[in-house]
Each structure stands twice: as C-alpha cells, then as structure tokens.
Amino acid sequence: MEEPVMEARSDPRSGAPVLAHTLRADNGRLIGVLTLNSEKTLNALSLAMIDLLSAQLSAWAGDERVAMVLMRGAGDKAFCAGGDLQELYASMLAHRDSARRGDVLGNGYANDFFGREYRLDYQIHTYPKPILCWGHGIVMGGGIGLMAGARHRVATEKTRLAMPEIGIGLFPDVGGSWFLSRMPGGLGLFLALTGAAVNAADARHVGLADRVLAHADQPRVIESLQRQPWGDDGAANDRLLGAVLRDAEQAQAVPPAAGPLRRHQELIGGLCGHDTLERVLAAFAECRTDDAWLAKAVAAPARGAPGSLSLAWRLLERAPYLSLADVFRMEYGVALHCAAHGDFAEGIRALLIDKDMQPAWRPASATDHFLDSPWAPLAHPLANLHHQNRRTT
Secondary structure, eight states, rough: EEEEEHHHHHHHHHSSSSEEEEEEEEEEEEEEEEOOOOOGGHHHOOHHHHHHHHHHHHHTTOTEEEEEEEEESSSSSSOSBBBOOOHHHHHHHHTHHHTTTTTTOOOHHHHHHHHHHHHHHHHHTTSOOEEEEHHHHEETTTHHHHHSSSSSEETTTOOOOEEEEGTTOOOOTHHEEEEEEEEGGGGHHHHHOOOOOHHHHHHHHTOSEEEEEEEGGHHHHHHHHHHOOOOHHHHHHHHHHHHHHHHHHHHSSSOOOOOOHTTTTHHHHHHHHHHSHHHHHHHHHHOOOSOOOHHHHHHHHGGGGGHHHHHHHHHHHGGGGGOOOHHHHHHHHHHHHHHHHSSSHHHHHIIIIIIIOOOOOOOOOGGGGSSSSSSSSSGOTTTTTOOOOOOOO
C-alpha cells in the first residue's frame, strides 16, 4: 500500500509540479516515487520543479526507511522535454541593458535556474541510494540532465532522447559536456553538433540508458520492487534493483533492433574524426545519404547557432580532463554568458515566441570568451560541489 509523503504533493489534483509519495515494500521498507507533473508542458523543468525534486531527494537521503527512489514523468508523452524556457526568455529580455554593459551576473533568475538545476543534476549523480529513472517518451536537454545521473535508467519503445541546444543558441549543458565527451567513436560530438534524437536501443548503446523495457511493464516492475528484501546496505539495494530490471528485460520476447546511431557508427566516426570543427562541419555538408534520420542530422548544424557549435566543440575538448563537479562549474559560467549576451534569447524567440524559424545568429567569434569564468575560483557559487563521480558515462 502507499504511504503518503508531503500529502499536498502526492495528490494529482493539487496541480503541484512534482508529486512525491512512497510505496511500502513487503518487508516494511519504502520506495520513494517522484513524478514530474506538468503534462501540458511535457514535464518541462521549471525552477519550482527543480527545488521540489532537490528538497525531496535530500529528505529521502536522510530517511533510513527509504531504500530507493523512482523518478518518472506524468502522462504518456514525456519524461521531461527540457527546461522551461519561457521564464528564462522573459528574464533575458528584462536584463538586456545590463547584458549590453557586459554584466554576466545581472540576471538573477538565470543565475538561480542554472545554478539550482546543475546542483540537482549533481545531487542525482552522487545520490547515496539507488535511483531508477523511467525515461519514457521525450527526454531532452534538462530531462537528460535528470536521467543521466541516475544509477539505473530505463528507456522504452517511445523514448526519444536528444540534446538540441545548438538550435536555440545554447549548448549541450546539464552535464552534457561530461557524458557526451565520454561516448565512443565521435558519437557524443555528433549528438552535440546535430541535436539528433535517438531511440531506446541507441540510448543504451551510448550509455544514456541501462535497460530497454516496454512502458506497460512499469506496474509489474514496481510490484517486483515491492517484493524485494531491502535493507540498510546501499550496495546490496543497488544490486536488488539491478536484478529486477535485468530480469524484466530478459523476459521480453524480442530484443530491440539496433538504432540508426549504431547502424551508422562507422560513418559517423569518420565524419567526426577530423581535428577541427570546420572540417567536421564540412564533412557533414558533403555527406550524401538516403537515410532520412542521418540526412536530417547532418543538415542540422547549418541551421544552428555558430557560436553554440563552437562552444559544444570546445567544451567537449575540455571535459575529459575535468571532474564531474568541475564540468558543472564550467557549464554554469558558459550558460550565464549565453543568457547575458549570446544567441540564447534569439533562439528562443525564433523557435518558441515568434515561431518564424529565422534566428539572426551572431558569428561564432562572439562566444570566444564564454569559457572565461565570471567568478574567482573560490567565489564560484558551485565551489562546494565535492569531487565525487559515481558514474563515468
């Protein structure tokens, strides 16, 4: 049976952006359940949602009765389609004058949103108890930030993961520099530069998912989780959760077929194997293919923000030599540069506000200084993130 936690957040009728409750296992231990609850926005990540998720995870981390946490999205369309861009856009318009004066830190909302989002992502990466993320449907941008750090990640038949930030004048953030740079054969660079969406099989291939299950299996998986002999040993609980998901996947009659990213891996490796961004983009432009997915992907950079492409390249070059905490610190400064005087506002305008699909991008050189931190090292707002990496994908 269910044991409510924070009753107001557990009632779907409350309209709260995050629903939190627990399920009681047969041996009395609890399974925490967090549901992103904004179906109309495809569960896009708002600042309120970020704060509720972080607070509840902190509470459950210190509750010895809670053995594990399940994160999922409300509805059938999306786990999380990214960050809620409307408030960010309004904040960038409100701070245009300070941005023109070169004030990177003048936008308080952007400071809060990116800082607290990255703290939440890092909290998930380093959480002391196993987290299962059920990544059904659309998982983009900030949604991948939530999913990437979970110790157990399920993709389903409708999962579509993408980091499409180059199309809105940002860059693959939320730790994207970390996990994209660690993918084999140039696949991470390809995903960063193209924003291409991948299915469940490809998500597993590049390490963004651990298991591929039918979405209809979720109730049976939960029932199995409630039957497990949860205890105080976090490593043992982690193995129990992993075994439940492995058994559920092995019970499926037909394994998923290889996705397009894996099928074209050798070609993609060649396209991304050049030593400069300009040569990679030239290879994309020269690529001729009858495959609709690949053709759409290699055409995307020509429509993206040149500065965002440059940032993605440079960040992926640096990230392999940094800790996870340092990657988030680096991305935070770059994100605030983008919000202050980059193409981010223009990209949102063209895509979501006016919807004219005609962004007036700045030249790539406009972002040359975006990797310069706005803070002294010890004054960085994320300076207290400790150097602990639980995952390497």
